[in-house]
Amino acid sequence: MTKVYNFSAGPAVLPAPVIEQVQAELPSYHGSGMSILEMSHRSSLYEDLAAAAEEDLRQLMAIPDDYDVLFLQGGGTLQFTMAPLNLARHYHRLGLVDSGHWADRAKEEADLLPGIQADVVASSKGDHYTSLPKDYHLNGNYDYIHLTLNNTIEGTMYRQLPQLPGQVLVGDMSSNILAQRYDVKDFGMIYAGAQKNIGPAGLTVVIVKHDLLDEQQNLPAMLDYVKQAKKHSALNTPPVFAIYVAGLVFKWVKEQGGVDALQKRNEDKAGLLYDYLDNSKLFRATAKPADRSITNVPFVTGDENLDQVFVQDATAAGLLNVKGHRSVGGMRASLYNAMPKAGVEALVKFMKQFEMEH
């Protein structure tokens, strides 16, 4: 087997020691004689691992006690529906910061809910989403303002949050949770699909300030944060295996020194690639320097045919999944927590070689 590096935007590379541990204990979890794949969600073995996963995530992100931590299903896309249903209950109105494709999807889904108004309060569409929106037009009362903290496709990311005094922030942290430090207290709610920095696909983490919820709301159970919180995310059968792997990843993150250490490492890795891109005569990064993501780096040659050749040649060289999102084309290297520096070095080396040859 040739050594490969997986630059996929998600599902994405996981820490090698986590995959080794999953493999080693797959036939018998903690000497139970049962695989984790066969484990009842009402067993103490499961309850212990779910509680440990929550506790480790709380430590890693310094999540205050008055926030619920939920392990749900359905990805970020279901949160585009659940967040308005659960949180847009006073003014029935939310403000959306239009920073790219996934922010737009959040608006599309909110618009489908009867009685909910979703206003774009800031947009960088005019800038082709190569930067983050800067001008806010707030007009009246919003239950919350929705921010996409890292724009996986466009490669922009919030280092600092916009100053929006008095507003509740809801953050889609799908592609940089645990990769960039944020202060949970700045948010009313955070959500993230697991399949980038947390674990396999099929798990969605929701962190929500409990007092924003209405205990009486009585939504359909699977769409109701209150009901899910009351049952510790085991209202019905949770995705046991995905939560188990997430728990192993949380322990790995702790062993690496936590979020701050990984952020530093991510900045170094991204810096390597951006430095090369900014000095290359063939390639260029598409996002503006001030707003660049440290986890997703889109780049182009400016020639679509050459982009295609590059993707093919990189794949052949074991540098996998560097094709850009179908909506924007070009290339993208996703450098999540589990991507080793050696992977970025191999990519840059390959790009230099490619540049010499073209």
Next chain:
Amino acid sequence: MTKVYNFSAGPAVLPAPVIEQVQAELPSYHGSGMSILEMSHRSSLYEDLAAAAEEDLRQLMAIPDDYDVLFLQGGGTLQFTMAPLNLARHYHRLGLVDSGHWADRAKEEADLLPGIQADVVASSKGDHYTSLPKDYHLNGNYDYIHLTLNNTIEGTMYRQLPQLPGQVLVGDMSSNILAQRYDVKDFGMIYAGAQKNIGPAGLTVVIVKHDLLDEQQNLPAMLDYVKQAKKHSALNTPPVFAIYVAGLVFKWVKEQGGVDALQKRNEDKAGLLYDYLDNSKLFRATAKPADRSITNVPFVTGDENLDQVFVQDATAAGLLNVKGHRSVGGMRASLYNAMPKAGVEALVKFMKQFEMEH
């Protein structure tokens, strides 16, 4: 490691060869150098495995081409919401057959949807759910009638469907899909959580007759069968790993001879246990003979303290998860497809010994 048998109602025992294969190929799926846990849902490797899983399920259940097969998340509980949203669109009314706990949960969730009326059209509550409802009171027009084909907690199961001419049937097949033969053409829709006979928790299979759906309905994407079908269940990141394991289980079911062969085996296994229970002076099965499930066998001693001793002693003997559901107490042995006959034999042997001693 002592040999154990896992009688959990779900997540439940999986075929040993499937777990062995998952373990063997975990570090590198099909020589890709990437774990299946890291596999992009836009890769051809994933698309191929998802297509094969669908095709194998279609073969196993003889699913006609005019039915969509969807691989979703959220379990049966989310289907209690999605089925009415998608299907109760003409009369805004469904009939629910109240055969036990999960049927009741289906009604509770339907009742939460504004504008939807959910009528109980038959009930065996008066019989403490030890049999299936027999008397139907249909009154007007229903978009569909909801049946729980196997009542996991109460241990009753439909061998034949009730005769309800002109009605669309929606079947919750969570605990006996692929374990008992049904004719898909008798249903407008079937759904099943994977975590009993299909694979790990975190996957829900939906089989729906396409012409029952309204192409224009425009529900929130994750709740919309039409949108999910158009995107082949990859509208957002699907639960890749759970679909992969489900695909391996489908291949295993085919190797065993398909649904009819497994049904026969399940009848034999359940027969062993029921025969003993019907002749025991200590234990008795709680479900009435005519409606007994072949996958879930609840039983009691009639003495709650002794039940507790039995559960403890059985656990110590490696016969795991025989405790009944918390809502009914007693014991329950779940005998899904992957439970070998040797497991049932070991359980009966242990029960005989226990009976002699108590």
